[in-house]
Each structure stands twice: as C-alpha cells, then as structure tokens.
Amino acid sequence: MLTSICGINWGDEGKGRMVDLLSREYDVVCRYQGGNNAGHTVINERGKFVLNLLPSGILRENVVNVLGNGMVVDVKHLFEEAGRLREQGISITPENLKISDRAVITMPYHVLMDCLEEERLADKKFGSTRRGIAPVYADKYMKKAFRMGELLNPDLLYKRVKDIVEWKNLTVSGGYDHAPITVDEVIAYIETYGKPFKDYICDVGLYLNEANKAGKKIMFEAQLGALRDIDFGIYPYTSSSSTIAAYAPIGAGVPNLKLDKSIGIMKAYSTCVGEGPFTAEYFGEKAEKLRAAGGEYGAATGRPRRVGPFDVVASRYGIRCQGADEIALTKLDVLSGHEELEICTAYELDGKIIHEFPFTDVLDKCKPVFEKIKGWNCDISKCRKKEDLPAEAIAYIRYLEEACDCKITYVSVGAEREAYVKF
Secondary structure, rough: OEEEEOOOOOOOHHHHHHHHHHHHOOOEEEOOOOOOOOOOEEEOOEEEEEEOOOHHHHHHHOOEEEEOOOOEEEEHHHHHHHHHHHHOOOOOOOOEEEEEOOOOOOOHHHHHHHHHHHHHHHOOOOOOOOOHHHHHHHHHEEEEEOOOHHHHOOHHHHHHHHHHHHHHHHHOOOOOOOOOOHHHHHHHHHHHHHHHHHHHHHHHHHHHHHHHOOOOOEEEEEEEEEEHOOOOOOOOOOOOOOOHHHHHHHHHHEEEEEEEEOEEEEEEEEOOOOOOOOOOOOHHHHHHHHHHHOOEEEOOOOOEEEOOOHHHHHHHHHHEEEEEEEEEEEEEEHHHOOOEEEEEEEEOOOOEEOOOOHHHHHOOEEEEEEEEOOOOOOOOOOOOOOOOOOOHHHHHHHHHHHOOOEEEEEEEOOOOOOOOEEO
C-alpha cells in the first residue's frame, strides 16, 4: 500500500498532524520534496514537536523514516533538529532514519543568495522563507550541487569544491557585491554538519522497493500544498519543487511504483503564508479574529499567516491537481462560536462569475463571491464521533464535500493526536 498525504491549498493545512495520526497504520514514512522551508507542528502524548526536515513518522518508534532524492537537505538544520528531538526523548538512528544518497545539500551560500535576492527585490519580493530553497534547486538543475552520497567519498567531493566556489562567487561577489565565499568555509561546513549523517545515507530507492515487495505500507508526506507547486501553483509565488502527489514516487526514489491512494489535507478555512494572490483574503479585525482563533503563524518562520474563509474554487483545483481520493479536514473547531460562516464559492473576473481556478496573472483581478451558511455556537473540541457534532457543523462539512466533489473522511477538531472525528 502506497499512500500520499498532500496539501490541497497554499500549505499549512495540517499535514503533519494527520501524518502523525495515520502513521500508526504504516511501516515507512517518506518525505519526497522540499527542504526546511516549511514546518509541521505535531502535538501528541509525547509533547509538542515542530518538524521542518524530518518526516512526522519519526515520532513513532516502529516507523522507518526516509528523506528522498527530491529533497534539499540543510545538514546544519537537520543536525540541530535531530538534536532537539533527541532532547525530547525521540530516538533518531540509522535504523529509523534513512537519507537518500541522491538528495541535494543546501549550503550556507544558498541561504545567503536567497536573502540577497529578496533584499534586491525589495517591494517586489516573492516572500521567500530565506532558507535557500530556490538557489539550491537552481544549482541542482544546473548540475552544480553537492549530493548527500558525495559525503561518502570526501576526496572526490573536495575536488569539486574549488570549482563550485569559484563559479558561485561570480554571483555572490561579482553580482551582489557581497564578500566572497571561501573553499575553507565550505569544507568546514561539510565536515561539521555533513559527516555526522554518513551512516544514514543509502540507496533509499532500493530500500523502498524491498519494503514494498515485503508488503510494507509506505506513506509519502508532502510539504506545502498544490497552490505552491512549481508547475501548478501561483507561480512565481511558489516553492521550487513539485508538491504534487504524483511526484511522490519519483521524489522518494521509486519512480517504478504507483500510488494506491492520495489523501488530501485542507483546512476548514483558508490560510496563506507569503506573497502572491489570495482571492478570498480577510483583512482588518475580521482577519485578526480568525488568525488568533487558529493560532495562524508559520511553523518554520513564525510569520503571521494571511487568512480567509474556505475557498471552494481554489480547493477544487487543488483536489484535482493532487488526484485526491479522500479529504482530511482540519481545524474545524476554530470556526466554533460564529452565528454565520462565509464560504467563497466562486470568483468574479471582469464582471463574470467563474468557478474554475484561473491562470495566476489574472488572480489579482478576481474578487471573491461569498455565500453564508449557519454556524454553531458551541465547543466541538471534545467531539470524537459524528453524532457528537452539532447539526450545523455536519451541514458545513457536507456542504464542502459536495462543493469540492470529494469525500471527507477525517475531521480534525483539535491539535492533539486523537482530537478527530472519522466520517
């Protein structure tokens, strides 16, 4: 069984929370794209954990976790993240964490270049997390990146460093007029933060194929959501990797395998971190109230998330992009205490009502079309069965299910592992 857990919207949908819940049924959890530019916050009986690079399955003792070839790995961040988790009592060993030898290493100069470019762009910035993601993916496709497997052959690796540093300084020093990077600092970084992971590096494609043959259940954990995908998202305000479920086997190292199921994660309302068009966005007091109720601040950056009502147009598009077979709806409890709830059911573009998500260039011209539905003025965080939910909450769920044309099977009513209702 191969299952993808993927984001339907702009990211921050609660994927980590659902992976933590559903991973009890799986043997392997694999991250297949992105880096430490997004975070998954998980709360369970062992505590509260913020994960940026490590799969959420790391919190379960019997689960093997994989960082796939589609990822970009900031080894300093991974070293520190693993250290924090170990302090919280989480075991991280080569037995329960395997890192693809083909995954690319995010270097300090990638982070530097990310920051320098955002500063150069000023008011035209993309809203980068400044974690070096775009520069490192650019280097990957220019075939000038370092891969994790090269840490196993340092003599060959260090022969490449001089040429890479010389090339990189054409931009860092020659283009941005910044102090040049040096060969010594690059080697020192690799020695300090890369070497500790030598025993974790392997051919994860071979491992996953063998696990699949043995009948193991494999879960692929995505970062961000469909609307941040490099091809299908709100380009150029996207991530630099493919967040799409169909990419999961490729980014994990098993392009020969096919998904059996795609579970899409979406919030009961809309949130967005960073720049770019966000048609259904709330502003002012309305936004502050929803942001505060949902604790909407980025797990990786701490940035306040932009918020709005549920967006049917964007969600239906995201479900199609992700090929979602079913949906887990998160944070329904945040909407408690409202007499009425708004839902963005369509966009208005140049005086015409549209129901399909348009090309990015015209999104800024789109205006939300709202419908209202009756809310529920009671706490639902203790509900564990469908019958426990108020009729208005069930009606809201069914409305979204019908509008998005995808079955909702899980509804989160709290951050804790067991705070959910199965539909």
